[in-house]
Amino acid sequence: MRYSSIPTAQSVILHCKAKGVKDIVISPGSRNAPLTIGFTEDPYFKCYSVVDERCAAFFALGIAQNTGKIVAVVCTSGSAMLNYYPAVAEAFYSDIPLLVISADRPSYRIDIGDGQTIRQENVFKNHIGYQANLKQDVSHATTTIQKFGEQLLSAKKTVEEQQKDINTFNSAELQNAIDYAVNEYAPVHINVPLEEPLYNTEEYSCVYPTVKEEEETIPESCSKLDDFASIWNTSTRKMILVGVNKPNVVEQQFLDEVAEDESVIVFTETTSNIHHSTFFNSIDSILAPIEKSENKEELFTALKPDVLLTFGGLIVSKKIKHFLRTYKPKHHWHIDGKKAYNTFYSLSHHFKVDTNTFFNAFLDKTKFVDSTYYAKWSKVKLNYEEKREAYLKTIPFSDMLAFSQILPSIPDGYQVHLSNSSTVRYAQLFPLKNTLKVYCNRGTSGIDGSTSTAVGASIYNKKPTLLVTGDLSFLYDSNALWNNYVKPNFRIIVINNSGGGIFRILPGQEETENYKTYFETAHNLEIENLCNMYNVDYKLANDENTLNQHLEDFYKESDKAILLEVKTPRIINNKILLSYFDFIS
Template sequence: MIYPKIPLAQTVIELCRAKGVKHIVISPGSRNAPLTIGFSNNDNFKCYSVVDERCAAFFALGIAQKLQEPTAVVCTSGSALLNYYPAVAEAFYSDIPLLVISADRPKHLIGVGDGQTINQPNVFENHILYSANLKQDLEEDTLEEKEELPIFKSLENKLETLLGLKQSIQEFNEIEINKAINISIAKKGPVHINVPFNEPLYDMVEELSVKPEVVEPPAEHLDVDESIMQDCISKWNNAKRKLVLVGVNQPNQIEQEWLAILAKDKSVLVFTETTSNIHHDSFFPSIDKIIAPLNTEEFKDLQPEILLTFGGLIVSKKIKAFLRTYKPKEHWHIDTKKANDTFFCLSKFIETSPNYFFSKFLNEVSTVESSYQPIWERVKQHRRAKHSEYLERIEFSDFSAFSQVLKTIPDNTVLQLSNSSTVRYVQLFNLNKTLEVYCNRGTSGIDGSTSTAIGFASASKKQTTLITGDLSFLYDSNGLWNTHIPNNFRIIVINNQGGGIFRILPGHKNTDNFDAYFETKHNLTAEHLCNMYGFDYSKALNEDELKHSLETFYTSSSQPKLLEIFTPKNLNDEILLNYFKYIK
């Protein structure tokens, strides 16, 4: 096998292999050549070449999102590393194990005007679980690293000290690499390993010169203190209005038997977001459809005594506003890692997995007689009927386009959503329960949605469909500059010629200032990008064209496909705002 000659590069690669890191996303560069040589010549790794570092990081994030295991991104020194930051922040807030490995210049070349140098150690300080700043290897035939060496009195002492320093540096680097990868595995988040290399960078050998020690990650701790559990059981059994709110959640994380117990209890409402990936006929998806038309008295009727939350960040601004105004007496959040006080009333952080908690909790609680669920079940059925009526009345628009698109996505496939208006529209519809739904809700940015979806698709055997807005798609168009896109990947672009969500928000519309700086009006399309990157392109300008396009959109093909749906930007906001009035 071929290895880089530099021992530090060998150490990084061998510890990645030992810890089960399998996917390596590499952006081209010279300073990272030792890492590129090592990873790409080792059959234990699947390597991907993605030129644009921002896209590369989101592509890796998509792989990690699918596999739930550390996925590495490798770049050269300098500003290349900074392009990873949006994906690092997303991984930090979405609990996705992203392993950032950056090559760096030696210390003596930093801050002296050398090319491609910035201050790389701790560059992600506010959005990283751990930063491992490695030390450069010392070479026996040079004393370049003078800051590491004392003044020697004899050659013998000099060599002994040099060998001791080499051993000390190797041990330090092994500890730091082990710690970084273990934290990414155990705590599900991004870590950064900064690796300084001196030239020559391209020398190769056929035998390893290091055998790094492998430190296993700590075992997961799930137990809940008995006094906390008993307090929860007692309060739950005495409450007649309990609201369970589920945010971003991986598919198949919660056993169906626990969901069935929650569904049977008439004192419990389970509100689920589109990204929750949990379903039951008695649960309440499409939260905004339920609560947007409520008045003050109805909000008081909905106000829970206990709010139990699990999963990641919440999309619905309306549920956040409701629970911040009509606070529950108790708010419990279940998570292995962190508890956000989203509603400013957090009373218990139950530090375990939701599945483990329910396995211990739900067998001990009693079913409470209550009218809470039946009352709101009638509201849900009323809203659904009015929703269907409204769709029959409206013109072709964003709203009707989403309705048509969501009905046609094939069973047992993956749906990736971009942020802003896309995920919010989808929240208004009851989705096919066989779909797996993902969205970058950690930072909720429009950047990187396409690259993330492509990364996910490359690691998944299931067909993946991305629904995205025009601005999000154009913003991340370099994501299509990727040779790893599967032929069954599909993109649907809702093109309303700008940032349509700003037409729904308060403010003056239809002014030059609004068009230029808020809506960012444009006349661009995806057609030429599809021609350049080898996508099968089709478009729809009305309901009939959309129906016709969707009939063959998911069939097998020799290249990925993109469908661009053009909607009337001056009608979309009016139709959406009138929807909430109509369904009341």
């Protein structure tokens, strides 16, 4: 086994190993060679080579999202590291432990006109959990430092003494950074200045960092709930709204108990991975008809909760946000062990525990309340479900009809990744099987990185992975397929409406050349050509019959990944969606 001859590079590798950081996503480069050597030479690590840094970071995020464990990304100096930023921001808002390790030039090489030298320290400062700016070794390339970076050397200490201090400082920073990522489920950044020569190696390590043992954590508890239970037990209208959740996080027994209370309605999103026959899984189908109603004020007032209880991550539905911001609940309580966003400008309490801990303590103190709240809105739910089925029989082939065919076709147990924009919003309109595990990058809700995230998430997933995405999101992240880790059971469905179809739904769209070019971004790109380049099997559906035919074979075992392109008309999709809300009204 070989080690880099640079002490700090050795220290980074040894700390990662000691802390159980096993998955390392490396983008090729020169300045990060000492780190690459260290990780790839040690069989403990599972290393991946992903050239495009933006894809690499989302690929790593997908692994971490799926496993819940910290994953490292390693890149060279300069602009390479800036390509990590979209995934870093997503990890920051989605509480995903991402370890960003960037190689850097020595401080005396910055701002002198050298290539690939930027100010890397603290570059992620607004969207990072912890920043560790390591110190440059002085025992390595000492002659060069004496010539160009004399300010790094101390007149009061020998090089050996100073190097010992540097080792101690770097070791402490590495410990703090990795511990923070693990304990806080957050991205952290470790910046590593490295001087040439970069490729020299030795058989034995020259640093022996002290790694502190993890302190035993005290189990969370939830006390002083009597006052909250009193409010709950005297309220006849209680709404539970569930955002992004990992699959199988919340114990079903608590959900079943909540479902029995007539004074409670539970709104879930596709990304919540929460299921019960009495829950409302298409929020917009409740709210859109009210918006169009002549007596909307009366209906919205009847829906307005006394108590709003939320848990999970960010909310997709704009309509529920608008409703709760306009018709604010008297009490808004949020359950989360880390943070609580004041999404509806009415947050009154943050229960800083996990959801199961809260329900385990709280539900014993609650009682069922006589109320017509659930019964009233359950009738509305049954009505729109019946009308939705009737509406689907009246519409031509379109985005909405395609989703109504695709979502029920997904086999049990699949891991399903949804891209943002139109895809996740269409998925919100239909129920999904409770055996599916649904993911979507809702931290920043960007279209960048959806494919890369899904590919990364598939690595450790025994069941197949399906990505459902729009054409712009797929094309934007097409380099996601530029690696050797796309599994044969990986499936992609691209809904291609030849542009950013969601902009046709938003207010202000006009049928002009400027609109088509700068908002909708209409295009005629051939996705089949990308499939040929990346050795992915390609299928095309452009009507209801061919889609059904392809879906019959699409999920069967194969020798390589398969992409199914579903071409829908560019012009009519928005009219069909908006007419749906008119129809169920």
